[in-house]
Amino acid sequence: MRGLTIGEVAERSGVSTSALRFYEGRGLITAERTAGNQRRYAPAVLRRIAFVRAAQRVGLTLEEVAEALDSLPAGRTPTKADWARLSAAWRTRLDEQLARIERLRDHLDDCIGCGCLSLRTCALRNPGDEVADRGPGAVFLEPS
Amino acid sequence: MRGLTIGEVAERSGVSTSALRFYEGRGLITAERTAGNQRRYAPAVLRRIAFVRAAQRVGLTLEEVAEALDSLPAGRTPTKADWARLSAAWRTRLDEQLARIERLRDHLDDCIGCGCLSLRTCALRNPGDEVADRGPGAVFLEPS
DNA sequence: GGCGGACTTGAACCTCGCTCGAGGTCCGGG
DNA sequence: CCCGGACCTCGAGCGAGGTTCAAGTCCGCC
Numbered sequence: 219m220r221g222l223t224i225g226e227v228a229e230r231s232g233v234s235t236s237a238l239r240f241y242e243g244r245g246l247i248t249a250e251r252t253a254g255n256q257r258r259y260a261p262a263v264l265r266r267i268a269f270v271r272a273a274q275r276v277g278l279t280l281e282e283v284a285e286a287l288d289s290l291p292a293g294r295t296p297t298k299a300d301w302a303r304l305s306a307a308w309r310t311r312l313d314e315q316l317a318r319i320e321r322l323r324d325h326l327d328d329c330i331g332c333g334c335l336s337l338r339t340c341a342l343r344n345p346g347d348e349v350a351d352r353g354p355g356a357v358f359l360e361p362s
Numbered sequence: 363m364r365g366l367t368i369g370e371v372a373e374r375s376g377v378s379t380s381a382l383r384f385y386e387g388r389g390l391i392t393a394e395r396t397a398g399n400q401r402r403y404a405p406a407v408l409r410r411i412a413f414v415r416a417a418q419r420v421g422l423t424l425e426e427v428a429e430a431l432d433s434l435p436a437g438r439t440p441t442k443a444d445w446a447r448l449s450a451a452w453r454t455r456l457d458e459q460l461a462r463i464e465r466l467r468d469h470l471d472d473c474i475g476c477g478c479l480s481l482r483t484c485a486l487r488n489p490g491d492e493v494a495d496r497g498p499g500a501v502f503l504e505p506s
Numbered sequence: 507g508g509c510g511g512a513c514t515t516g517a518a519c520c521t522c523g524c525t526c527g528a529g530g531t532c533c534g535g536g
Numbered sequence: 537c538c539c540g541g542a543c544c545t546c547g548a549g550c551g552a553g554g555t556t557c558a559a560g561t562c563c564g565c566c
Contacts (some may be wrong), residue, residue, distance in 0.1 A: 225542065236525055237541085244523095254532050256543055275466060280523070305470055312467040316460060322419060325458040326449055367563095369512060379513085380555055388553095398562045400513055425554070 221250055221258030231267045238267075244280055246270055246287065274307045277315065365394060365402030382411075382481045386501060388424050392415055420452045423460065 228235045241247045242257075247266055249257035266287070273283045290300055372379045385391050386401075391410055393401035410431070417427045434444055 223542080234525080237523080239526060239545090252532085254476060254543085255545095274523095278469070279519070279521095289416070301473075309467060309470055311469065312463055316463050316467070319456055319460050319463070323453060324421070326453055326456065329445075329449060367512075378555080381553080383515095384554060385540095395560085398513085399515095400562065 221260060221261050222254070223264070224249075224259070227263060229268070231264055231271075232272070233267055241280075243268065245284055246280065273308070276311060278308075278311075325357045365404060366407070368393075368403070371403050371407060371411070374417050375408055375415075377411055377415070385411070385414065385424075389428055390424065417452070420455060422452075422455075 222230070224235045224238055225253060227233075231238075233241075238247065242249065243332065246260075247263050247270075249259050249263070252258055269287070270283050273286060274280075286304055289304075289338075364376070368379045368382055371377075371382060375382075377385075382391065386393065391403075391407050391414075393403050393407070396402055413429050413431070414424075417430060418424075423432070430448055433448075
């Protein structure tokens with residue numbers, strides 16, 4: 219009963235063993251067990267993990283990733299058509315994010331120099347656009 | 363000793379009273395107290411709160427917002443020059459976010475239909491670009 | 507002076523995506 | 537057979553940005 223150990227999968231995928239166990243708990247990946255209860259992974263799990271990480275970079279929550287994975291036909295290897303369907307949906311999502319940020323930037327341009335946070339009409343003060351980037355991004359106010 | 367009550371500030375700013383107390387704990391806003399220990403806010407707090415919310419929409423953490431507020435000269439009302447300086451920094455930040463998402467989208471375009479998550483060279487699999495939008499965004503996989 | 511709604515505090519809880527630690531087991535080489 | 541490193545489970549903790557609760561106090565109007 220060969221298969222990849224969790225450590226091997228972690229190394230090859232760049233995802234920590236704790237994250238792999240966490241993903242398993244969320245139903246994102248699965249593993250066989252040895253007689254001694256250790257996980258053994260099929261090589262295909264690496265592609266699945268790559269899918270999860272790619273989806274996360276696009277901004278999906280793990281729950282959404284799980285839905286997307288569930289939408290793939292069980293049993294067979296995903297085809298190019300499956301991938302095209304999902305990646306088109308991702309693209310839409312990215313386009314929406316771009317549009318949102320662009321709107322925000324344009325409002326900001328309108329506002330520069332006008333001190334308009336004091337005006338009730340300022341678009342920046344009013345809702346609809348969210349960014350909330352929690353990733354490793356640029357630091358605000360240059361570290362001088 | 364007049365001044366706005368916390369409820370009035372909440373109503374006018376659209377920020378909940380619990381959030382206002384939370385902001386005070388983070389040093390983002392301040393308030394006087396009545397003899398009976400209730401908060402009373404100066405009207406200028408509304409502009410300050412608007413600033414906080416705008417900065418959050420641009421993606422700053424509350425800690426970064428606090429730094430930005432600290433960078434404003436104490437005591438006097440912020441000038442247009444102050445605002446221009448900060449909003450220019452925000453614009454840079456938004457531009458970086460846009461660039462990041464565009465790169466990701468372009469990778470995705472390169473990948474559509476090629477099933478390239480199976481290739482070790484796929485740019486989508488490899489790091490550097492993060493999105494992680496936690497805001498109210500579009501739902502993935504249209505609700506059909 | 508009495509009523510009720512607005513206010514006070516602190517602590518506990520929430521989501522998300524993990525990480526870490528404790529305490530214990532398994533596996534492979536020498 | 538023994539050792540050490542990799543593995544196991546379970547539960548707690550983090551950090552961001554709050555919300556919710558409990559128990560008690562204040563404010564202002566009639």
